[in-house]
Amino acid sequence: MGWLDSVFGSKSADDPIQKLDPKLRDFLEKESPVKFQPNRTPADVETSQRGPAPEKPRQDAQSGVPSASLYQDGRYADLWKTYKPLESVEADTKSSHEKLMDVLDGYKERKMVIAKAALENCSFQQEEWRRCMVEGSWVDTLQMCRDKVKKFERCYSMQSRFLRVLGYQAEPGRSAILEEDIQLHADSLYQRMLEHEEAVAKAREQGLPVPTFEIIPPPLLSKATTPPDEATTKVWKDQLDKLPEDERAAEEAALKADYYARLNTAERVKELRASEAAERRKRKAEGKSTMGDYFWGLMGPRSESDNDEKRTTPTMATPPPQGEYSPLFLYNSNTALQ
Numbered sequence: 001m002g003w004l005d006s007v008f009g010s011k012s013a014d015d016p017i018q019k020l021d022p023k024l025r026d027f028l029e030k031e032s033p034v035k036f037q038p039n040r041t042p043a044d045v046e047t048s049q050r051g052p053a054p055e056k057p058r059q060d061a062q063s064g065v066p067s068a069s070l071y072q073d074g075r076y077a078d079l080w081k082t083y084k085p086l087e088s089v090e091a092d093t094k095s096s097h098e099k100l101m102d103v104l105d106g107y108k109e110r111k112m113v114i115a116k117a118a119l120e121n122c123s124f125q126q127e128e129w130r131r132c133m134v135e136g137s138w139v140d141t142l143q144m145c146r147d148k149v150k151k152f153e154r155c156y157s158m159q160s161r162f163l164r165v166l167g168y169q170a171e172p173g174r175s176a177i178l179e180e181d182i183q184l185h186a187d188s189l190y191q192r193m194l195e196h197e198e199a200v201a202k203a204r205e206q207g208l209p210v211p212t213f214e215i216i217p218p219p220l221l222s223k224a225t226t227p228p229d230e231a232t233t234k235v236w237k238d239q240l241d242k243l244p245e246d247e248r249a250a251e252e253a254a255l256k257a258d259y260y261a262r263l264n265t266a267e268r269v270k271e272l273r274a275s276e277a278a279e280r281r282k283r284k285a286e287g288k289s290t291m292g293d294y295f296w297g298l299m300g301p302r303s304e305s306d307n308d309e310k311r312t313t314p315t316m317a318t319p320p321p322q323g324e325y326s327p328l329f330l331y332n333s334n335t336a337l338q
Contacts, residue, residue, distance in 0.1 A: 091173075096276035100269060106172040107265045113169045118159040121187040125152040158193065158247070162186035164254040170261045172268075228259055 020028075065072055069080040094102075119126070129152050132145035140148075163186045169179060196211065203210050228236070236255050240248045280293045 096272055096279060100272040100276070103172050103265060103268050103272065106169065107261075110169045110261075114160055114163045117163055117168060117183045117186075118156050121159045121183065121190070122152060122155040125155045128152075155190065158190055158250065159186055161247075161250045161254040162189045165250070165257045167257065167261070170257070170264065226263060228256075232259070 065074055065077050066080045066083060068083055068085065069077065071077075071080075125148070129145055129148040132140050132148045136145060163183065166182045166186055168182045168186070200210050202208075236252065239255070240252055243251055280289070283289050283293060
């Protein structure tokens with residue numbers, strides 16, 4: 001009887017899940033976050049004091065748990081083994097033309113994205129300007145908060161240069177966390193520049209040697225690079241002559257970063273077009289050519305491999321610049337921020 005068991009005690013009272021179905025009991029033990037431990041008898045206590053018996057080494061359940069799983073304790077590990085992020089699924093299902101358009105669109109929108117990131121880094125200066133216009137004195141209102149405007153404009157221009165030199169949004173396909181780290185690093189460089197200017201002012205007042213703010217050039221990732229020609233260098237020189245002397249070094253580094261970012265984009269476009277041409281040749285060899293392949297063969301530009309097959313006379317066309325350059329300043333996609 002149940003009331004007798006509650007008074008005198010029984011094994012079922014010590015283990016309330018003993019009468020459950022074995023399958024249900026296994027499910028509860030597997031899914032329940034709190035593991036039930038029955039009351040131990042004196043014999044069990046004595047055994048535990050002697051020391052645990054040697055057990056066979058077993059494999060950790062969490063060793064096979066994917067990092068993307070929401071249950072790191074091992075639950076539903078068999079379901080999470082086949083999980084793929086949305087970004088990787090979209091990247092695997094994209095065609096060569098879609099990848100090509102992503103590269104071109106990313107290069108075209110880079111200026112707009114850099115401007116947005118620079119505004120985010122200069123949000124405090126922009127807020128000071130707004131407060132000056134709304135709550136400023138009559139002198140500030142009469143001068144249209146000229147000092148605050150200059151402070152904001154200088155922050156925006158320098159932040160944009162640092163973002164360009166760091167290679168912000170220069171390589172399509174990088175993670176958003178990596179781009180955010182570059183943005184934060186650009187803001188830290190600007191703060192270091194302000195501290196350097198204060199140190200220079202104090203050194204001049206005290207008659208001490210003026211410290212220098214050095215800019216480390218971007219590291220080359222390949223020996224096959226195309227340096228800028230004389231015409232490009234002359235245009236850069238004309239632009240740098242119009243800037244203050246303390247801003248020329250950052251602007252020069254930004255111009256070089258933009259130049260090699262264009263070379264990097266041209267190299268990626270060349271590779272994607274070559275892979276697209278290889279896919280068309282493969283479909284043609286298998287007899288699965290589409291109408292788009294025929295139209296592209298008549299109207300579209302030919303790759304170097306197609307020209308090798310059908311070229312009879314040499315042409316004067318100049319291939320895109322070779323090599324790959326990473327326009328990253330103290331930073332690249334394979335290393336951490338320095």
